[in-house]
Amino acid sequence: MLVFSRLYPLRKKSIIGFEALCRGINIETREVLPPGLLFESARSENFTLELDRLCRKKALEGYKAAHTENDNFILFLNLDTSIIDFGVVGSGHLLNLINALGVEPNNVVIEIVESNTEDVNSLERFIKSYKGYGFLTALDDVGCGYSNLDRVALVKPDILKIDMGIISNINKFFYKQEIFKSLVSLSKRIGALVVAEGVEREEEALVALELGADMLQGFYFSKPQENMLNMVNDIDCKTSKIAHNFNDYIINKIKISKLLHRNYNIILDSIIYELSKITLENFDSKLREVIRKYPALECIYIINENGVQVTETICSQAVAVKRGKIYVPAKKGTEHSLKDYYYYLVSTGSKKFTTDPYISLASGNLCITISSFFENFNFDRYILCIDINKEEK
Numbered sequence: 001m002l003v004f005s006r007l008y009p010l011r012k013k014s015i016i017g018f019e020a021l022c023r024g025i026n027i028e029t030r031e032v033l034p035p036g037l038l039f040e041s042a043r044s045e046n047f048t049l050e051l052d053r054l055c056r057k058k059a060l061e062g063y064k065a066a067h068t069e070n071d072n073f074i075l076f077l078n079l080d081t082s083i084i085d086f087g088v089v090g091s092g093h094l095l096n097l098i099n100a101l102g103v104e105p106n107n108v109v110i111e112i113v114e115s116n117t118e119d120v121n122s123l124e125r126f127i128k129s130y131k132g133y134g135f136l137t138a139l140d141d142v143g144c145g146y147s148n149l150d151r152v153a154l155v156k157p158d159i160l161k162i163d164m165g166i167i168s169n170i171n172k173f174f175y176k177q178e179i180f181k182s183l184v185s186l187s188k189r190i191g192a193l194v195v196a197e198g199v200e201r202e203e204e205a206l207v208a209l210e211l212g213a214d215m216l217q218g219f220y221f222s223k224p225q226e227n228m229l230n231m232v233n234d235i236d237c238k239t240s241k242i243a244h245n246f247n248d249y250i251i252n253k254i255k256i257s258k259l260l261h262r263n264y265n266i267i268l269d270s271i272i273y274e275l276s277k278i279t280l281e282n283f284d285s286k287l288r289e290v291i292r293k294y295p296a297l298e299c300i301y302i303i304n305e306n307g308v309q310v311t312e313t314i315c316s317q318a319v320a321v322k323r324g325k326i327y328v329p330a331k332k333g334t335e336h337s338l339k340d341y342y343y344y345l346v347s348t349g350s351k352k353f354t355t356d357p358y359i360s361l362a363s364g365n366l367c368i369t370i371s372s373f374f375e376n377f378n379f380d381r382y383i384l385c386i387d388i389n390k391e392e393k
Contacts, residue, residue, distance in 0.1 A: 003224035019076035020059030105134035164198020184212035307337030341371040
């Protein structure tokens with residue numbers, strides 16, 4: 001049997017995508033077989049190529065009716081790259097099939113499903129040929145299994161589909177968010193769109209959109225259905241709902257961020273006031289005193305105008321610190337001139353600078369650093385740096 005999964009175009013609303021998904025049927029029990037079991041059974045019987053072609057034929061036949069009604073619909077068609085090893089390059093099978101059905105190549109996205117294909121040169125020739133015919137290409141399951149970044153250079157995809165392994169609980173995990181942001185940045189540089197696969201909760205959808213996803217796909221929106229046309233009617237409803245919720249989500253984040261930074265400024269100004277009344281020799285003792293007042297602080301230290309640290313790094317006793325050779329607080333005399341909280345502050349002439357969240361090499365925790373110029377009792381100019389712990393509580 002054949003079902004279709006909708007792709008929701010929150011940013012590119014002119015694109016209406018459907019992915020064709022094949023399922024097996026147990027002829028005795030009528031039980032639906034998952035695709036993994038279906039293709040594994042075909043592989044064990046040496047029918048991989050035949051099953052792959054049958055699935056594509058059924059997908060295109062199911063798509064034809066919707067294509068006739070609206071030629072803006074785009075079909076995402078899976079291709080198991082392991083069939084390349086069967087010497088199929090140059091057969092023209094897929095091109096002949098869509099021509100026979102009256103489907104335009106530029107309405108079809110060939111999803112390169114990563115398998116352990118050995119004939120990489122043939123895969124490259126296949127992709128180059130079909131791109132020449134007008135087909136679009138997508139790299140599927142990016143970030144999972146065999147999907148390595150060298151495939152991006154090989155496929156030169158129009159679309160990157162980021163695997164649900166990265167999307168699942170992305171709202172909770174900083175590392176997943178940073179991986180996703182890196183893949184989005186890569187996609188923009190190569191002119192590709194980004195699809196977040198396997199979205200199952202609203203929180204995942206909102207974060208994926210915030211980080212740059214162009215389209216979303218997953219059970220949160222709808223389960224796969226057999227009739228593609230029946231799925232078209234809910235497009236406006238689904239996209240309007242998530243667009244409205246996303247707008248509220250961003251506004252709320254901005255409000256929270258403003259409140260937090262207002263509090264950070266109060267802390268920063270209070271510490272600078274204390275430091276302005278003393279000399280360099282008393283900086284360390286004063287930092288030990290003030291860090292106990294502010295639970296939000298993880299570390300605090302001072303550098304001079306040349307970027308050299310003039311105090312020890314004073315760390316809060318209340319913050320859990322990862323043990324290991326690479327997580328060591330910087331010592332007095334450490335050079336900071338290549339750190340963004342130094343060179344942005346100095347080069348722009350700003351009074352204050354705040355970094356993006358990062359993993360601190362002092363503690364191994366997620367934090368931000370805020371740096372600010374100040375003058376001490378002798379009117380000598382220094383830079384105060386405070387690390388704010390951003391770990392989820």
